[in-house]
Amino acid sequence: MEADVKAMKYSSRKEYFLLSFEYDEKDKVEPGQFFRLKTPTGPYIARPYSVYDFEDGVLTFLIKSGGEFEEHLKTSKKIIFDGPLGNAIPSLDNPLLIAGGVGYAPLHFYAKRNKSHLIVGSKDEELFNLVDIPPASVYTVEPTTALDVAKHSPTTNIIACGPIKMLSRAKEMFRDRNLFLILEEKMACGRGMCEGCAVMTSDGVKFVCKDGPTFSAKEVNLNWRN
């Protein structure tokens, strides 16, 4: 489907931006789901982005700058999109949300719709000037990471989204909690056809696009990747 770019707002040093366009909600959009985005001129393969916000018929995405998609966005007025794809983050009782960098996107949307605690970490301070963070959340700039902070929380239910190294560490640290990880793999079809976004689980190879992106930490073997 096609839409006009409604707004594209950069952070101060242009490391991140928020992209929004109107979406006539034919299918329900849930936190954790993603859309595949490209422009009419490229990139050739649409890139998947988690929904950062959906309000009053406007979808918003939080995107890290520097790639081919942004290159095309710089001149294009139109978006070609496809979604919502993937599954919703499970509804947990008052979970702790741990976000690293643009991993904040799905958790922002989740926090808006579900009671939860939030810790956001970023190497790059300017992220916090771009996004909105619910009151009573914690945000932290490296070297103190979101995980360092989270360690001190007693909450059982945890949902983490961020760089793979952070997720691996979270899996180590929170072995005995009810931890969910929102995973990322390069995608081509976004619908479980091409076998591109594989993740190894206790139940064999699964796909981030179709079976995820949220997985129970216990279920996934992140070492397969290394």
Added chain:
Amino acid sequence: MEADVKAMKYSSRKEYFLLSFEYDEKDKVEPGQFFRLKTPTGPYIARPYSVYDFEDGVLTFLIKSGGEFEEHLKTSKKIIFDGPLGNAIPSLDNPLLIAGGVGYAPLHFYAKRNKSHLIVGSKDEELFNLVDIPPASVYTVEPTTALDVAKHSPTTNIIACGPIKMLSRAKEMFRDRNLFLILEEKMACGRGMCEGCAVMTSDGVKFVCKDGPTFSAKEVNLNWRN
């Protein structure tokens, strides 16, 4: 160099369009010269277009729809350009200008700056609703071609621009007149480096971009192409 698209105006059935952007005339722009145009997202190789008009710092081009350049223009707000390239049409005494289709572009510009007679032919009537044609010009829709009309003119100096078949016929018909042809060949560098836009002349292979695009009909061997 980069410029914002100032206007893009289509003919009724979208077969043609006029594209304009601002140009700060560092180099003098003369009728017969061309610019290489693309957008930041493509096409990969910029396409050459003759200047249709240059007034008040605004360059205008007359372009036939349907190609890759238009594809990118549909969404792009920016033009990347390069020019003016090529040589000016020689200044002749009150010449007859014969245009076929978008071959009208350089002749429109020439007619604005030089006293001349003009005959424009087009398969497609809607061209005439898009472009402006000086008063006292003739325009004709196939099957009566611009050449059929031109036959009856006694003028010695003739400049023709249009499809290669029209130019070949003009060369046949006006053997004993002072005929100039504005030629077209696919171009890559636009500056006489790549040897892409070859034309055979009595003086060996020349290049449309560097030695043309206007050539004396006597000089060129159009049969080399067939």
Added chain:
Amino acid sequence: MEKLKIEVAGIEFKNPIVIASGPAGFGDEFFKYVSPSTIGGFTTKTVTPQPKDGNPPPRLVYTKGGLLNSIGLQNPGVDTFVREVAPNLPKETVRIISIGGESVQDFLEVGQKVEEFADMIEINLSCPNVREGGTISSNEKLSSEILFACSYSLSKPLIAKLSPDGDILKQAEVALKNGIKIVNVGNSLQGAKFNINDGKPFLKRVVGGLSGPALLPITLWKVYQVKAMFPQLEIIGLGGVNNPKDVLECAIAGASLVSMGTHAMIDPEGIDDFILKTEKLLEERKVSFKELVGCSHRGGYR
């Protein structure tokens, strides 16, 4: 849709558009978006004797205007395939089952097990993402033996899927000599991409298969050469097709069928329209697909 019909090896195709092996998987997801009655044929993901997990991630790398994949033939193995997948392949389209393996034995085993569910069988000799030491097609002896054994033992029409990386004429000759009448030209082209932040390849096996629009001119030249040298072969043109115009170009170069992988995967909802537009191009030119096939070798159609 009269202008699109074509018969190949005695099999009627309502149109020449065949979905390529792999990008659309086994069809279960794909046919949620595409009605099997619109497409000429559907090729399954390649099936091997044993289940395969495929390669560890990353399996995909984005490149400018293309895609590099290293899936590694993940599939449930022929037994599960025959039990759970094959019987459900839609009969409204020509069912092409792609078979893979390492040895003659492998190909025969898979071929024989899937045969009853297939209208045609495609012998995948050219996967860039599994064997050490190159594709099977780069080994003339092994591919000869596989093709000969399959020709001898299988009764459904066979397609040999060749590699765009090797000598295409040599591969076509090997196919023809071993009883094959249809060749698929070809698979994805071998490519690599490196991470400038650590100096390592993005893909663990370094090499992946490049697909996408940029391949089209390469595909067209290979199709043209094979048709020029072996006019008796039927050719499937595959690699980079992404526009209805490309379908006509493939036919003109010599292809009797035109296959699409990546494009069908990234825009399944658009396939219906793609086929309608292909038909429209033919109608505007008052020519049928069949008349176009190989016409560049006869001086064009006009």
Added chain:
Amino acid sequence: MEKLKIEVAGIEFKNPIVIASGPAGFGDEFFKYVSPSTIGGFTTKTVTPQPKDGNPPPRLVYTKGGLLNSIGLQNPGVDTFVREVAPNLPKETVRIISIGGESVQDFLEVGQKVEEFADMIEINLSCPNVREGGTISSNEKLSSEILFACSYSLSKPLIAKLSPDGDILKQAEVALKNGIKIVNVGNSLQGAKFNINDGKPFLKRVVGGLSGPALLPITLWKVYQVKAMFPQLEIIGLGGVNNPKDVLECAIAGASLVSMGTHAMIDPEGIDDFILKTEKLLEERKVSFKELVGCSHRGGYR
């Protein structure tokens, strides 16, 4: 510019960016836009014994994200070249003269005549646009003889320009066996495009050479393979380079020099900036170009 310096075959390059043979012609126009002191090396258009008119038009076809060319080695012939062009090649950059022909004799004649004006000589074995029956590199015997004779008779460092269409390892082996220490991987890839309005090829010889960004992953994989098999060869990475990142990728794969044809042609004014950006990428990563060369074969640089 310390981070960009590299020495190849005893010749100092201030940076590894070498303009490829052809798209920038003989330099007369090109050096109006580019200062020779900014680029590492400049390769002339290929020179043959006799003048060549080249192929009749069209010589270019636009493809999606690429360019198909069929120039046909138009050049003034070696005698005019040596009289009018060669003495004026700028000495502020490494002057590489590309030589072509049909026979051993041809290559020797051109090589000997141009040698005094060249810092290096590139032996073009891979032009897709002149010979009937394929490139010289597809003929092992002929290319062996040419390379052997040149190695024996010419004293400037020699580069063998290989074809991406043939078996790159075989070609590299042939080069090495015949005394060549530098290989250029590679030329444009063979491709074709057909006119759907008449069913004919756009190019009179049907085939042309495809260049452009999409080739990069293909080039990288070929560079990687050659470096893995023949670590003693110095490699020029060529085909699809269009971004400073690509220069680093080529080095990582194994290239000691990185060449650009089409990109240098379409954006000569941008080359200065391109080289500055390449240097900046290296500085940000605290690594020199030389350290990157082939580092993927050593587990990366970090």
